[in-house]
Amino acid sequence: AKSLTISDLAAMKRNGDKISCLTAYDASFAVLLDQVGIDVLLVGDSLGMVIQGANSTVPVTVDDMAYHCRCVAGAAQRAFIVADLPFASYAEPTQALANAARLMQQGMARMVKLEGAKIDVVRFLVDQGVPVCGHLGLLPQSVNRLGGYRVQGRDAAQAEAILREAQQLEQAGAGLLVLECVPASLARTISQTLAIPVIGIGAGVDCDGQVLVLYDMLNIGAGNRPRFSRNFMAGAASIEDAVARYHQAVKTAQFPGLEHSY
Numbered sequence: 007a008k009s010l011t012i013s014d015l016a017a018m019k020r021n022g023d024k025i026s027c028l029t030a031y032d033a034s035f036a037v038l039l040d041q042v043g044i045d046v047l048l049v050g051d052s053l054g055m056v057i058q059g060a061n062s063t064v065p066v067t068v069d070d071m072a073y074h075c076r077c078v079a080g081a082a083q084r085a086f087i088v089a090d091l092p093f094a095s096y097a098e099p100t101q102a103l104a105n106a107a108r109l110m111q112q113g114m115a116r117m118v119k120l121e122g123a124k125i126d127v128v129r130f131l132v133d134q135g136v137p138v139c140g141h142l143g144l145l146p147q148s149v150n151r152l153g154g155y156r157v158q159g160r161d162a163a164q165a166e167a168i169l170r171e172a173q174q175l176e177q178a179g180a181g182l183l184v185l186e187c188v189p190a191s192l193a194r195t196i197s198q199t200l201a202i203p204v205i206g207i208g209a210g211v212d213c214d215g216q217v218l219v220l221y222d223m224l225n226i227g228a229g230n231r232p233r234f235s236r237n238f239m240a241g242a243a244s245i246e247d248a249v250a251r252y253h254q255a256v257k258t259a260q261f262p263g264l265e266h267s268y
């Protein structure tokens with residue numbers, strides 16, 4: 007199959023077609039997700055937790071990301087591949103470019119994702135030909151500053167700030183935006199305001215697409231699964247069936263439900 011491009015994803019938003027996304031870290035899952043038809047594979051720095059067993063994403067390095075991205079990108083035929091720039095790898099533009107280049111050249115990523123309103127970094131990367139996905143709301147790389155994982159943008163001033171940052175990211179040239187753990191009403195406003203696709207996680211059903219951590223939705227691991235995830239293995243005949251059910255549930259806006267939203 008022909009690889010999806012950022013233009014295909016933008017067209018999906020314009021047509022009102024939901025975008026399905028899951029994290030992937032290895033070739034076997036990449037093939038499975040790709041064959042089900044998942045549109046975007048995110049090589050997330052959540053691999054620090056689900057692959058490396060760390061308690062946050064902070065220990066993950068650019069080497070780790072490039073390795074796992076290569077494993078995924080070499081295996082997927084159709085899905086669009088996005089890779090996280092990890093903690094402290096994009097403090098200033100030229101550092102961000104050098105690390106993005108490694109994810110794209112060694113890792114074969116099609117786009118890099120970075121957390122926060124790093125507007126100057128995003129503009130520089132885009133100018134150099136690097137497609138960028140923003141990430142606002144809960145920023146897991148900042149967990150040690152935030153003091154925990156909790157919903158962001160609950161009060162009006164904070165919500166206004168997140169909306170403004172989203173608009174600045176779009177103006178700086180970001181091609182996608184992930185919104186994590188924000189009230190569904192805020193995510194709806196941002197999705198309607200921006201022309202670029204908005205992919206939600208814990209952000210309600212009105213985003214242009216959805217993403218979950220693969221191991222959460224497959225109910226792998228002993229850790230507490232977040233409220234916004236769902237165990238798609240429940241009632242599924244196989245891993246492939248669980249992924250197909252997720253894909254269908256996203257495409258038909260059956261997931262997330264109110265019980266997964268804020």
Ligand code: KIV
Pocket residue numbers: 029048049050051052053090184186207217218219
């Ligand atoms: O690392 C990750 O898995 C992510 C998603 C949860 C958005 O950034």
Ligand code: NA
Pocket residue numbers: 050051052063090146
């Ligand atoms: Na991430």
